[in-house]
Amino acid sequence: MAMGKYSRVDGRKSSNYCSTISMVAFVALCLVGVWMFMSSSVVPGQSSNVPVSQGSATSQGKQSMVENSKGFEDSSGDLQEGSSKDGESTENSNTDNQSDLEDDSKVTETQTETDSNQAGEENQGEKSQKDPKTTSQTFEDGDGKKEDENSGEAGSNSDSGEKENRSGEKSESDEGEKTTTDEGSSENKNDSETDGGSGEKSASDEGEKSTDEVFPAGAQSELLNETNTQNAAWSTQAAESQKEKNSQSPSDVKKDGQAWKVCNTTAGPDYIPCLDNWKAIRKLSSTKHYEHRERHCPDEAPTCLVPVPEGYKQSIKWPKSRDKIWYYNVPHTKLAEIKGHQNWVKVSGEYLTFPGGGTQFKHGALHYIDFIQDSLLDIAWGKRTRVILDVGCGVASFGGYLFERDVLAMSFAPKDEHEAQVQFALERGIPATLAVMGTKRLPFPGYVFDVVHCARCRVPWHIEGGKLLLELNRVLRPGGYFVWSATPVYQKLEEDVGIWKEMTKLTKAMCWELVVIKKDKLNGVGAAIYRKPTSNECYNQRTKNEPPLCKESDDPNAAWNVPLEACMHKVPEDESLRGSNWPEQWPKRLESPPYWLKSQVGVYGKPGQEDFAADYKHWKNVVSQSYLNGMGINWSSVRNVMDMRAVYGGFAAALKDLQVWVMNVVPIDSPDTLPIIYERGLFGMYHDWCQSFNTYPRTYDVLHADHLLSVVKKRCNLVGLVAEVDRILRPGGKLIVRDNVETITEVESLAKSMNWDIRMIYSKEGEGLLCVQKTMWRPKEAELITSAIM
Numbered sequence: 092m093a094m095g096k097y098s099r100v101d102g103r104k105s106s107n108y109c110s111t112i113s114m115v116a117f118v119a120l121c122l123v124g125v126w127m128f129m130s131s132s133v134v135p136g137q138s139s140n141v142p143v144s145q146g147s148a149t150s151q152g153k154q155s156m157v158e159n160s161k162g163f164e165d166s167s168g169d170l171q172e173g174s175s176k177d178g179e180s181t182e183n184s185n186t187d188n189q190s191d192l193e194d195d196s197k198v199t200e201t202q203t204e205t206d207s208n209q210a211g212e213e214n215q216g217e218k219s220q221k222d223p224k225t226t227s228q229t230f231e232d233g234d235g236k237k238e239d240e241n242s243g244e245a246g247s248n249s250d251s252g253e254k255e256n257r258s259g260e261k262s263e264s265d266e267g268e269k270t271t272t273d274e275g276s277s278e279n280k281n282d283s284e285t286d287g288g289s290g291e292k293s294a295s296d297e298g299e300k301s302t303d304e305v306f307p308a309g310a311q312s313e314l315l316n317e318t319n320t321q322n323a324a325w326s327t328q329a330a331e332s333q334k335e336k337n338s339q340s341p342s343d344v345k346k347d348g349q350a351w352k353v354c355n356t357t358a359g360p361d362y363i364p365c366l367d368n369w370k371a372i373r374k375l376s377s378t379k380h381y382e383h384r385e386r387h388c389p390d391e392a393p394t395c396l397v398p399v400p401e402g403y404k405q406s407i408k409w410p411k412s413r414d415k416i417w418y419y420n421v422p423h424t425k426l427a428e429i430k431g432h433q434n435w436v437k438v439s440g441e442y443l444t445f446p447g448g449g450t451q452f453k454h455g456a457l458h459y460i461d462f463i464q465d466s467l468l469d470i471a472w473g474k475r476t477r478v479i480l481d482v483g484c485g486v487a488s489f490g491g492y493l494f495e496r497d498v499l500a501m502s503f504a505p506k507d508e509h510e511a512q513v514q515f516a517l518e519r520g521i522p523a524t525l526a527v528m529g530t531k532r533l534p535f536p537g538y539v540f541d542v543v544h545c546a547r548c549r550v551p552w553h554i555e556g557g558k559l560l561l562e563l564n565r566v567l568r569p570g571g572y573f574v575w576s577a578t579p580v581y582q583k584l585e586e587d588v589g590i591w592k593e594m595t596k597l598t599k600a601m602c603w604e605l606v607v608i609k610k611d612k613l614n615g616v617g618a619a620i621y622r623k624p625t626s627n628e629c630y631n632q633r634t635k636n637e638p639p640l641c642k643e644s645d646d647p648n649a650a651w652n653v654p655l656e657a658c659m660h661k662v663p664e665d666e667s668l669r670g671s672n673w674p675e676q677w678p679k680r681l682e683s684p685p686y687w688l689k690s691q692v693g694v695y696g697k698p699g700q701e702d703f704a705a706d707y708k709h710w711k712n713v714v715s716q717s718y719l720n721g722m723g724i725n726w727s728s729v730r731n732v733m734d735m736r737a738v739y740g741g742f743a744a745a746l747k748d749l750q751v752w753v754m755n756v757v758p759i760d761s762p763d764t765l766p767i768i769y770e771r772g773l774f775g776m777y778h779d780w781c782q783s784f785n786t787y788p789r790t791y792d793v794l795h796a797d798h799l800l801s802v803v804k805k806r807c808n809l810v811g812l813v814a815e816v817d818r819i820l821r822p823g824g825k826l827i828v829r830d831n832v833e834t835i836t837e838v839e840s841l842a843k844s845m846n847w848d849i850r851m852i853y854s855k856e857g858e859g860l861l862c863v864q865k866t867m868w869r870p871k872e873a874e875l876i877t878s879a880i881m
Contacts, residue, residue, distance in 0.1 A: 141170075148446055175191065195683065220849045248760040254670050275841040280839045325694055325762030328777045331649040332759070348844035349810055351870045354395035356879035361514065362397050362818070364389055364783035366525060368507050372877035381529035384505040388782045392811030395874040396819045396845070397788045399867065405823055406792075409730040409750055413491050416518045420789070425510040426486070435486050436515060445519060447488050451546040451576045451616045456492035458613060459546075463574055466609040467620050470542065470572065473497030477677040477772040480540040480566060483548025485509070487516035487523045497677060499752065501540070501774045514709035517790040520730040522752050522778065525785040528559045531654055534776040537565050537647030538663070538670040539769035546576040553593035556638055556657035557601070564601060564623065565647050569670050573603065573621040581610060581617030600637055601659060602629035627661050651777050669766055677772050679746055685770040693760045694738055703739050703767070710741035723850050726751070729792040733819070736761060737775055740768035754791075756784075758799065760806075780815075781807035789821045796826065801834040809834075814842045820865045825850065828861040835859030 161236035356362045357369070373881030402419030406412060418441050427436045427443065434448025434455075452459035464470050473496045481490050481502040490500030504512050505527035516523035527532060528550055530862035543563050563573060579590040597604065601622040610617040624630075630640060641647075663670040664692040669687040670723045674680045684700035693702020719726060734742045738761075742752035757765040768775050778784055780803045794816055803812055816826055828838050832854050839852060839861055846868035853860045 100577050154526055169861050173755070175840055176585070189373045227535065234337065244438045268744070282752060305737075325369060325764070327761060328649075328757065328759040328763050328765075329779075331646050331763060332651040332653050334435065348392075349841055351814075351845060352395045352872045352874035353398050353870050354879070355873040355875045357881040358879060360398050360400045361511070361787055362876075362879060363506065363525070363785070363787060364393050364815075364879070366785065367879045369881050373781070383529045384507060384527040385529050385531060386782075386785065388878075389878050392781060392783065392808060392815065394808065394810045394814050394870060395876065396814060398869055399789070399822065403789075403822065403867075406518060406520075406730075406821060408728060412518070412520045412730070413445065414867060415439070415444045416515070417441065421514050421518050423511040423513055423514075426512060426515070428498050430485075430509075435488070443515070445488060445491075445515075449485055449488055449546060452489070452614055454613050457486045457495065459489070459611065460492060460496060462609075462611045462614075463618060463620075466618060467572070467607050470620075471676075474676045475673070475805070476541045477680065478540055478675075478769055478774050479542040479544055480535075480563075482543065482545045482563070484523060486512050486521070488514070489523040489544065489546065491519060491521040492525070493496065499772070499774050500544075501535075501776075511787070514787040514790070517731060517787060519751075520752075522731075522754065522774070524754075525787075528562065529655075531652060532562060532650045533566060534650050534778065535566050535770070536650060536763070536777075537566050537660060539766060540566050540571060541568055542572045542574060544568050544574045544576075545560075547578070553590060553597050553800065557597040558655050558657040560597060561601070561638055561654055561657055561659060564659055565604075565621050568673070570625045570673055571623050573607070573623070574618055576616055576619070578617040580608060580619045597638075600633070600635075602633075624662060626664055630659070630661065648763060651779070669770070674770050674772070678747075680770065680772045681747060683771070685767055688767070691750060694764060706741040707744060710745040714745035718827070722825070724793070724862075731791045732793045733791050734775075735780065735794055735796045737768060738762070738764050740764075740771060740775070742775045742795060742797070743768075744771065751792075758803075780812055783815055784819060786819060788818045791819050792824050794819055794820060794824070794826045797829045799830060800838060801830045804834065804837075809837060810841065813838065813845075817865060818847060822865055822867045824865050826861075826863050826865070828859075828863075830859060830861075832857050832859045835861045837862070 129362050155323050257358065259822065268407040273310045353364055356367060358367045360385070365382075365386040365388040368387040368389055371389075372383050375382050400419055400422055402417075402422075404417045404420060406420060407416055418438065421443065424438055427438050430436065430450075433450050434446040435450075437444050443876050447455045447457070449456065449459070460472065464472055465822070470476050472493070479498060479500050481487070481500045484490060484500075484502030485505050487500070487502040490502040493500050500522060502513075502521065502523040503515060503526040504523070506513070506525050507527075512524045513525050519639065543566070550559055567573065575594075577596065579586070579779060589715075597603075598621055602624045604624070606620045608617060608619045639658050641656065645656070645658070645660065647660040666670060667687060667690050669685065672686060674685070684703040688699030688703060691699040693699045693706075695702050695705070697705065718724070726749055729751055731752050732743075732746065734740075734753055734755050735754075735758075737755035737757055740753075740755050743755055746753060753773065753775075755765070755768045755773055756778045757763065757768070757775060759777055759779045765775055765777060800809060800812065803809070820826065826842075827840075828835060835852065835854065835858075839849060842849065842861075842863040846866055848864040848866060850862040850864050851860070852862075
């Protein structure tokens with residue numbers, strides 16, 4: 092198994108090394124003599140142990156704890172005054188020697204060697220309490236250069252195998268608070284002295300700080316505790332779809348830690364539990380409608396860890412990753428062999444490169460994007476059109492280049508013979524998910540996409556009453572466009588002519604207006620652009636009710652495991668209903684409460700628009716004051732982010748100025764707020780966290796779980812969910828958890844059992860905040876997953 096890299100201080104000897112060693116040896120002999128003399132005078136029965144401060148503890152040699160300290164009350168809103176922030180700026184010139192990132196015992200061993208080599212190089216003015224033993228996990232960027240994983244705007248701090256303990260003095264006002272931070276030793280003495288010890292700050296100084304950024308008080312307190320804020324007026328996706336699985340039995344975490352094993356499956360490092368369930372797939376009576384590409388989840392969520400490919404390296408940073416990725420991170424060449432001539436992907440040494448082409452845009456996605464804009468100016472990329480659905484996306488180059496036009500594309504494709512196409516997209520830093528247009532609705536609400544795009548997506552839209560095209564009609568906004576770039580539009584072969592006739596008949600019956608047909612001379616392709624109606628007038632004037640209108644009881648937002656039907660939902664015409672008006676142009680729509688929230692009560696109990704505004708203010712505060720500076724996360728290295736329990740999308744909206752994208756997940760048993768997320772120009776999907784997510788392993792940099800895990804563990808196995816988090820996260824990726832203390836403690840224990848680094852932990856009045864980092868560690872024992880064997 093290939094391991095990550097870590098750096099350590101240079102072990103090379105200085106010029107005065109010999110003289111220094113002689114002095115150290117002499118002093119050591121003197122100290123031994125003094126100790127032997129003093130030991131003879133110790134009173135029998137008297138303990139020589141120094142009592143440890145109640146607020147001090149260590150966790151597997153990776154953290155220091157400060158209980159009842161003024162946690163996270165500095166200017167960042169997260170860390171106590173005397174604590175070194177994970178990610179705090181340090182200057183270490185001794186990072187030449189590199190070695191593989193191994194288990195904790197290996198790290199400790201190398202640190203001991205480092206300590207002895209460094210002894211002669213310490214500044215004489217260095218304080219005695221400074222621990223010189225530091226190791227920093229490093230990765231290679233796209234140019235093969237070594238880079239401290241924690242350097243960036245949040246600063247730099249080494250991941251030590253053994254951290255120093257610092258305990259601040261107790262304050263009566265701090266009772267009930269608990270803070271643990273993963274601290275490293277800075278080589279910069281002045282920085283340490285500037286920060287000062289936590290016990291040196293006066294009560295008045297500490298009193299000026301505020302913890303509202305982490306755990307809001309007063310008017311914002313209701314935003315913290317999810318269990319007390321659910322508004323019964325909001326339906327859940329599970330209730331709408333009526334397809335929620337039976338609850339699974341909860342499982343307690345073993346006191347001595349979880350015994351992990353590596354998943355032994357046919358898919359190996361690419362294992363996706365709900366898509367690689369061959370036991371269920373073999374029992375299917377038919378695969379005519381791509382049933383074998385749909386979700387078939389095992390009865391119990393796997394509790395094993397997916398292996399890491401041999402030779403794996405930290406993913407290349409965006410935007411370089413759009414053009415190239417490490418070959419060994421996604422070691423598949425089949426797509427390059429069959430699609431290389433269309434400039435999808437090519438193999439180039441240790442890289443896989445992406446020229447930016449596609450089946451319909453061999454000469455680059457940007458030209459094709461501009462071709463669509465020129466064909467219909469009302470498309471208005473990045474203004475009127477903000478969120479689109481790309482069907483059959485391939486390696487998602489179309490969506491990748493749409494970022495340059497301020498457009499978010501939800502790209503999807505099945506896990507099929509086009510080997511790892513979605514995995515390529517995610518490794519490149521481009522949004523994508525695994526899905527198929529088969530027998531069930533897509534996991535999105537109705538009326539949310541501004542544009543739906545299909546470029547040779549191989550979907551037979553015209554068959555079986557147009558059932559699949561009618562599913563696109565469900566998710567397309569009234570007044571939205573369907574861009575169809577396929578051979579029936581511009582070729583005259585007999586098959587293409589026949590399909591065009593059928594599509595013309597179907598789209599007219601659906602009241603879609605054919606706005607324009609245009610030819611792209613450079614690529615030799617053409618596109619037809621249709622517009623969905625904004626009223627029901629056309630539907631009412633049809634001589635035949637074909638395709639039929641859906642029943643009034645059919646909820647267009649119900650999408651979780653709901654079978655497809657060949658029917659159309661009426662267009663909302665009431666001005667108070669969502670879908671009756673187009674959202675405001677981007678970027679104004681991000682911050683503007685949707686017009687249709689005026690008549691609703693929000694999730695947190697306030698009037699809808701006021702609730703929306705309070706949530707956005709809360710997350711802007713938390714992100715700017717805590718997450719960006721207090722977590723030790725180098726956000727310049729972060730690209731793919733997931734909010735595992737998004738409400739209004741406030742967390743994603745607060746990250747809008749960073750070069751990241753956020754997959755907003757609305758759990759099926761949470762209030763159905765996903766339409767609001769789309770309304771503000773963001774995107775996401777529904778999901779049941781008792782099951783695996785439709786993504787490849789190692790595809791996200793940061794997962795954010797706000798009061799999710801305490802809810803999920805009531806109906807399914809928390810260990811299984813943590814294993815799923817490990818599967819989704821890249822090595823070096825971070826999990827941020829906000830939840831009750833009981834759940835935080837369980838997750839911390841499970842993270843330690845996987846040899847993850849505890850970057851930061853904070854608790855107060857029963858609520859907690861935890862940030863942990865996945866490592867390259869994998870268990871040695873394997874567990875055979877029989878359902879995942881072909």
